Amino acid sequence: MSTVLSPATGLEASTLTSTRIANTADSVSFAGVGKSFGSRTVLADVSVEVERGEVIAILGTSGCGKSTLLRIVAGLDLPTSGVVSIDGTPVSRVDSRCAFAFQEPRLLPWRTLEANVSLGLPKKTPKAAGQARVRELIELVGLADSAGHRPREVSGGMAQRASLARALARNPGVLLLDEPFGALDALTRLKMQDLLLDIHAAAPTTILLVTHDVDEALQLADRVVLLGRNDDAAPDAGAGIRSIVTVPGARPRDRSSHELAELRAELLEGLGIERHHG
């Protein structure tokens, strides 16, 4: 019995699927996506195909355009060049197949956590089913005791989990997570990573996950996309895809395996951190 820990750990697969509606996953295709703000080019020629149900981790230094890329997928911003297509149809405005957990929790301050999560429910969800789903998600992310609290009455990490639950409530074809575990302590972070894997195993939606944490990327993703400017590019060129690494092994992975250690060093080097030769 793991009664000491929060409800987030001891979850069973059955609770995940009980009120789940349709099981959807959409493919995402980036074709030459570029984005400039005025004269400043942030992204240039990002091209990659993401399969249905795939988990992609996006790594890159701060300010390289990771959030911008996710916002383009969601249709919150339009690319300056190129197209993003979801399941073959180009994204031209806010796309209801996506759900976004922003880098900041962005909860409505005057609503309880529960009411905030219910904002994520798809349109036309029957009321009773919606309520049940919200309660289930709140419990999943370990917020059952704070469901009636307002965002300013809970910690930053709790608000971030509520924001994750709001995105999950959408039952999206593409789940966009922008550093969803950034504000969490190490233990909760690991628990939430496991939770995400469980959710994905029960209902394999497509996930684009932005993170700063190489270990998190290796633990969660099928492939890791390293975003950044090539060393030989002009200093004002936009960031593109520097490398795509396929992570070996089925999830959950052994966090201490030798193969992952090698990949970790490789990715850290890509982020500009030198290897320490012992």
Place this chain on the structure above:
Amino acid sequence: MSSLGADPTATSTSTRRSAPGRSTAAGSARGITLLGGAVLPLLLLLAWQGATSLGLVNESQFPSPESVYLAGVDLGQRGLLGLYVAISTQRVLIGFAIGASIGLVIGAIVGLSRTWNVLLAPTLGGIRAVPSLAWVPLLILWLKIGEESKITLIAIGAFFPVYTTVAAALRHVDRQLVEAGRAFGLNGVKLFLTVQLPAVLPSVVAGLRLALAQSWLFLVAAELIAASMGLGFLLSDSGNNGRTDRIFLAILLLAVLGKTSDAVLGLFEKLAARRWS
């Protein structure tokens, strides 16, 4: 072990228990604030009484509290006091309701739409710069000395505080929250009702409060010049007849009415700030 104070249940019950204690403390604090606020008026009343009974001031210029009270009783017996208070209050409430409603709508349009902001804001800013009394001759010519002219002037007075606060507040709603709303499929009226309106409600109430205060100002302006009833009329009429006791009475009544209505909206303002932010 438990002496370390690490028992989570103990702390949570004590916090819960302290809640009613805190509210009584807040209640008595409010009582002290109310009493404290009454100190200065009482002192002034005493000084007033003293100055008049010691003959330090000329009674015809500066009536005693008693003669002001008697003037009130006298007007009350003639049925004029209640009538004047009622008609003035009615004008303020109707004018305020009209002006504030239009202010809400125009403020929302200008605050939400960049186009309307460009088209309307400069003109409204210009109209706002016109001193209130400048409207009076025109309103009298157009609407005669009936109720409409006064209510229109008060509505003009109530419009601007609401319009400016609502437009400004809507322009400053947290963009990230609005974007989150859009990301979850909200737009148009639904987005407005779910995100923008709740976000600006505290400012709206603050604007209403300003507008109500402004309504009383404009009421007196309107009644001083063109009325046959009401507290403003009482002021100008008594001024013509040299009845300083009635002038004092009217001023005191305006102070009490203005302060009371302001306190009511102040209460709403506090509630709104607690509920919607």
